[in-house]
Amino acid sequence: MSEKDSLPPVDWDPHKGHISAFTTRVYQVEWLLVSLAIFYLVVVGSPQMGGMSIVLGTAGYFLFSLLASRLKYFDERRRLLLTLHTLAMVGFITWFLHGIDGVQGPMGSLYLLAVVTSALTLGSTATLLLVGLIAACYLFLFQSAGGDLLSAEGLVLAGSNLMVFLITGYLTAVLVDAIHVSNRMLLKLATRDALTNMFNRRAFFDLVTPIHADALRYRRPFSVVIIDMDDLKVINDREGHSSGDSALRAVASCLEDCKRANDLVARLGGDEFGMFLPNTDEQGAVAMLECLLERAEDELPRISVGVATYPQHGESLETLMEHADHAMYSSKAAGGHRVFLSGAPRQVAN
Numbered sequence: 001m002s003e004k005d006s007l008p009p010v011d012w013d014p015h016k017g018h019i020s021a022f023t024t025r026v027y028q029v030e031w032l033l034v035s036l037a038i039f040y041l042v043v044v045g046s047p048q049m050g051g052m053s054i055v056l057g058t059a060g061y062f063l064f065s066l067l068a069s070r071l072k073y074f075d076e077r078r079r080l081l082l083t084l085h086t087l088a089m090v091g092f093i094t095w096f097l098h099g100i101d102g103v104q105g106p107m108g109s110l111y112l113l114a115v116v117t118s119a120l121t122l123g124s125t126a127t128l129l130l131v132g133l134i135a136a137c138y139l140f141l142f143q144s145a146g147g148d149l150l151s152a153e154g155l156v157l158a159g160s161n162l163m164v165f166l167i168t169g170y171l172t173a174v175l176v177d178a179i180h181v182s183n184r185m186l187l188k189l190a191t192r193d194a195l196t197n198m199f200n201r202r203a204f205f206d207l208v209t210p211i212h213a214d215a216l217r218y219r220r221p222f223s224v225v226i227i228d229m230d231d232l233k234v235i236n237d238r239e240g241h242s243s244g245d246s247a248l249r250a251v252a253s254c255l256e257d258c259k260r261a262n263d264l265v266a267r268l269g270g271d272e273f274g275m276f277l278p279n280t281d282e283q284g285a286v287a288m289l290e291c292l293l294e295r296a297e298d299e300l301p302r303i304s305v306g307v308a309t310y311p312q313h314g315e316s317l318e319t320l321m322e323h324a325d326h327a328m329y330s331s332k333a334a335g336g337h338r339v340f341l342s343g344a345p346r347q348v349a350n
């Protein structure tokens, strides 16, 4: 995978109950429904009574779906709108079947489109409720078309059709849940560092890029920090790899403790960590890093820290990371375990 392949947003939560890629395909299901309705009207012919209203209703439903697809509004209030579309689908199917007296024929299975759409996008509870609604519509149509629900034959016919809706909805929802679980695992593997459970390098840049663009747009200061452990190799060689791992975890948890809610921190690789501090000028960054070094006095292995701030040290993320990196190396060259600001070769805290 190349660096440019974008990850799903890290706050993406598969438990919100949808498969994003499918959301935009709801229109395609609606158009499939309209095509099947038209196909039926062309092949079988429209009923004598109310034929025109069925054609107009089908055209109206198609226009509703087309307009919704042009507005591309699923990104906001996604769940509410998906519910609306699914209910509209059930409404249209019921109305269409009522018009053609067709609930007992093959067109009765059109309800499966609504069931599957709901299971894919709204989750199992909503689908169960929807199957209940469909059952009510189905039984109403069944009775109006002359079916006898009190006879054994009618009961078996209606029951077996409703069972198909229930089983299809249940199995699809179970499958979707399994996909959500594996998506969560994949997301974690793709975005988190296994040793520290911090964001990894890719997730860091994915998350920082839009915040950085926003900060430039509104000319708000921010700081970039590079933290590198001193002599991890020595710890590894003297005390073993697991002591090295513990030292890395100690630095990670200290960084997590000292950062503010909006700050981003990640393990960039090896013994190097990166931080992005939004709305933070030089003084703010130094205050935060003093807290870090205070903790470091007691419980941390030695760390060297370099800081670069917008606008003083540059604009682009690459330039600022480079400056912070140089400052971090200045810190190491001065003996390590201190904070250096970019540009001015001076120690600001230790």
Ligand SMILES: Nc1nc2c(ncn2[C@@H]2O[C@H](COP(=O)(O)OP(=O)(O)OP(=O)(O)O)[C@@H](O)[C@H]2O)c(=O)[nH]1
Binding pocket: 195, 228, 229, 230, 231, 232, 233, 234, 236, 241, 242, 243, 244, 245, 248, 269, 270, 271, 332
């Ligand atoms: N225990 C442990 N060691 C790691 C891990 N990742 C990288 N290292 C080791 O960290 C060491 C980093 O070496 P250097 O880049 O020379 O850094 P250093 O020893 O801290 O030396 P300076 O940065 O110059 O202070 C290497 O020996 C790596 O093998 C890890 O996940 N766990």
